[in-house]
Amino acid sequence: MPWVAIIIPFTNRHEHLKHWLYFLHPMLMRQQLDYGVYVINQDGEGVFNRAKLMNAGYVEALKQNDYDCFVFSDVDLVPLDDRNIYKCFDNPRHLSVAMDKFNFRIVFRGMSISRPDSETGRYKMIKHHRDLHSEANPKNPDKLRHTQRSMDKDGINSLKYTVKEIVKDALYTFITVDIQAPANYKNI
Ligand code: UDP
Ligand code: MN
Numbered sequence: 001m002p003w004v005a006i007i008i009p010f011t012n013r014h015e016h017l018k019h020w021l022y023f024l025h026p027m028l029m030r031q032q033l034d035y036g037v038y039v040i041n042q043d044g045e046g047v048f049n050r051a052k053l054m055n056a057g058y059v060e061a062l063k064q065n066d067y068d069c070f071v072f073s074d075v076d077l078v079p080l081d082d083r084n085i086y087k088c089f090d091n092p093r094h095l096s097v098a099m100d101k102f103n104f105r106i107v108f109r110g111m112s113i114s115r116p117d118s119e120t121g122r123y124k125m126i127k128h129h130r131d132l133h134s135e136a137n138p139k140n141p142d143k144l145r146h147t148q149r150s151m152d153k154d155g156i157n158s159l160k161y162t163v164k165e166i167v168k169d170a171l172y173t174f175i176t177v178d179i180q181a182p183a184n185y186k187n188i
């Protein structure tokens with residue numbers, strides 16, 4: 001059985017985390033997976049950088065255990081169907097198909113995306129307002145247009161962060177990282 005690391009980018013959403021753990025742990029146990037949950041907490045008041053936290057989570061989880069499968073989840077996304085198995089498939093898999101977003105990075109690498117059917121892939125997103133320090137990045141459309149050019153040097157291989165604290169709870173590992181996030185989008 002492969003070991004699955006579940007990575008959650010996080011800052012200041014403890015209420016959601018409580019719900020996520022409450023719903024997900026029983027489901028993950030029913031799915032009989034060997035898994036670890038890693039909450040990657042962005043330190044400080046800088047602009048929230050979800051992708052960087054996901055990358056840091058990948059690196060940190062591997063330091064803890066010999067994982068061979070990685071699942072990335074928002075803290076507010078709760079699957080509605082037990083059959084949506086949190087394991088790895090032959091292709092990168094988009095679990096929350098009802099929350100469709102950008103998938104082309106994967107396509108640039110010559111891979112394709114695996115998905116559950118639309119019944120199994122139903123998700124509930126806990127209602128929330130947009131957080132402070134998490135406004136839409138005005139440069140995103142431009143960045144996305146140039147992904148193919150930037151993706152070889154913008155990711156794990158250029159990742160810089162420092163670990164400030166690792167707290168191991170029975171149900172999850174809470175890792176606080178400083179990713180040197182700028183105070184606003186002007187410098188990104
Ligand atoms: N997030 C967080 N704190 C924030 C902003 C985002 O923990 O202040 C994390 C959290 O896991 C959240 C995810 O990043 O579910 C995506 O952010 P958000 O839910 O705001 O995005 P949207 O709902 O617009 O997809
Ligand atoms: Mn959300």
